[in-house]
Amino acid sequence: MSKDSRTWTIERAIPSERGAGRRVLEELLNRFETENWTPRDLFGIRLALEEAIVNAIMHGNRLDRSKQVHVVCKSSAEKVWIKISDEGSGFNPADVPDCTDPDRLAVPSGRGIMLMRNYMTRVEYNLAGNVVVMEKSRPAGS
Amino acid sequence: MAVHRRLQLSQVGEVCVVRFVDRKILDEANIQELGQELFQLIEDEDRKNLLLNFSSVEFLSSAALGKLITLDKKVKAHGGKLKLSNIRPEIYEVFAITKLNKLFDIKDDEADALASF
Structure with a gap:
């Protein structure tokens, strides 16, 4: 059986630099684009990956090139599973205020995690807050 | 006259219509440059009313949303108006999820937006 x-x-x-993040993002997206994800799924996966990788490089490792970001992507017939780890001190996702609160609508930052949660099936952080695991289920019948 | 590498500008009456050169507004360096160019329109070139036409934009990240929010504040501080138009459905969904469709004045197309200033 094949x-x-x-x-x-x-x-x-x-390394914790934007160009490296962009290259791994494009490598993964090129792979997803050969599969039968819907355009909306591809848009959402791109957005979630972009936000998670930028968070790891910029906020986690603070662009310290001596620190690495690890990206693992496992694809199966049912879903894609992505783990992104940085070497920073982490954060508590519960401390990130709700960006849709009317009092915070005009705050320029803090929307990445909300977008990740909206477009992926599951988004979870480890206790330290420096590892995020995201899953996206494949469309039914794919 | 300032150089705009990431923007294409045209003046329609009292409105500066801005189109984006990049189809995907996500690279951090590009976003910084894009933000500076947008802010210059208000702060250095003294333009008041801006219409951002997103027809060429296929993707944007939360960092780009942040620049738009800062731009909106600068436009208002200068007594002008900022409107957005021609946002494709996938990107409009990003505005809707983050409820920024309530913060920004978003019109279907450029003609609608121009008529509303």
Whole structure:
């Protein structure tokens, strides 16, 4: 029995600089674009990956090139599973205020995590707050 | 006259219509540059009314949303108006999820937006 083409794993360790983040993002998206995700799914996966990788590089490792960001992406017939880890001190996602609170609508930052949660099926952080795991279920019948 | 690398500008009456050169507004360096160019329109070139036409934009991240919010504050502080138009459905959804569709005045197309200033 041949292996399902949707079953694959990509693991990358990148320095904390934006160009490296962009390259791993594009590598993953190029792979997803060969599969039968809907355009809205692809848009959402791109957005969630973008936000998570930028958070790890900028807020986690604070652009310290001596620290790495680890990206693991495991794809299966049912879903895609993505883990992004940084070497920073982490944060508590519960401390991030609700950006849709009317009093905070005009605050320029703090929307990335909300977007990740909206577009992915599951988004969870570890206790330290420096590892995020995101999952996206494949469309029914794909 | 300032150089605009990330924007294409046209003046329609008292409104400066802004189109974006980049189809995907996400690279942090580009977003910084884009923000500076937008802010210059208000702060250095003394333009008051801006219409941002998103017809060419296929993707934007939360960092770009932040620049738009800051721009909105600067426009209002200078007594002007900021409107957005031609936002494709995928991107409008980003505004809706974050409820920024309530903060910004978003019109379907450029003609609607121009008529509303």
